[in-house]
Amino acid sequence: SVSHDLKAPLSSIQGLLNVARLDKNNNASVYYDRIEKSVDKLDNFIKDIIDFSKNSRLELKQEKINVRDLVEEVKEGLSYLNEKNKIKWLDEIPADVTIISDKSRLIFIVNNLITNAIRYADLTKKDPYVKITAKIEKGNFIFAVIDNGQGIEKQYHKKIFDMFYRANTYSTGSGLGLYIVKESVMKLGGEIEIQSELKLGTTITFTMSLQPK
Ligand SMILES: Nc1ncnc2c1ncn2[C@@H]1O[C@H](COP(=O)(O)OP(=O)(O)OP(=O)(O)O)[C@@H](O)[C@H]1O
Ligand SMILES: [Mg+2]
Known part of the structure; x- marks a missing residue:
């Protein structure tokens, strides 16, 4: 609480x-x-x-955002996480992916997803990696953070977006991150989805329509 x-x-x-x-x-x-x-x-x-x-x-802003630059900015801010350098980064973000959206909310979402991918990496594997992908397809912005970390058991998939929920007991977080991410995604009119398998890894995909409503 x-x-x-x-x-x-x-x-x-x-x-x-x-x-x-x-x-x-x-x-x-x-x-x-x-x-x-x-x-x-x-x-x-x-x-x-x-x-x-x-x-x-805060009200929703409409700002021009280059997604690759935004991801780089977020990653630079995470240098304090020691595990960051033990992970291989396999990002696939074309330089021309530019969207109009709310920058501070997008930064919050991206920051949380990347922080989780680093925090819940499996450093006992010989090739821990995180892959960030972003693309625009049929008027939709599709953003994903893919890791080969600890993964989450299926029974908890729905719960990880709940307030204060932590899937592993040793997590030092407060379990609020993904709850606020979900709230922010809703504000942006988007959707967020998890695919994960214990010990194999996790993919979190954020999708948002770029069409004016
Ligand atoms: N990429 C991931 N791989 C494995 N487990 C994850 C991943 N992302 C989230 N989780 C699990 O989901 C739980 C909820 O995540 P959430 O970001 O909401 O909270 P937190 O990271 O524990 O704390 P906070 O983000 O508030 O500092 C985490 O405690 C963790 O168990
Ligand atoms: Mg978190």
Whole structure:
């Protein structure tokens, strides 16, 4: 729940600070690492809530967007994820895919899908990859993020777009990402779909009509 996700990392930080103060040997770095983890969790959660409020509040904009540039921009912003460099990027986005849409919502969607593909990669495989594809077909914009990561069991496919849902218990996320993605996709008049198989990988496809309604 919201209050649990806000309070749990804070209580953990308070607890760690107390233990650190009492530690005569002063193994500071151990506490720093754990405190940092809690701070990151809280930071993530607050970002999600702000994005959610923005998505419900802000009016739809119509901006010219080059999709390849937008994806590059999003990927640059994800350099803080260490796993990013362990993944092979097999993007297929022609330079001329340009659409008129709401840039900040599109960035939110793309950012979440790519972050998930990195976070839930399977680094025990010898060739972990992520492939981002984008094309315009019959007046529809079709965007997909394809990974060969951990995958999701079929029984959970419908649930991953629910609020607070996490398919793996060790996830450090708050389970809000795909919920807000779905809300944003709806605002854009699009659809989002998942194909996934446990241990094989996941494909999330976002489709949106470019025809004026
Ligand atoms: N590409 C993927 N591969 C495997 N599992 C995924 C993938 N994308 C999402 N999931 C599963 O779906 C769950 C819900 O995803 P969602 O993005 O909503 O939440 P989160 O990543 O846990 O947290 P948040 O995005 O709020 O930081 C994840 O916890 C994960 O278990
Ligand atoms: Mg996520």
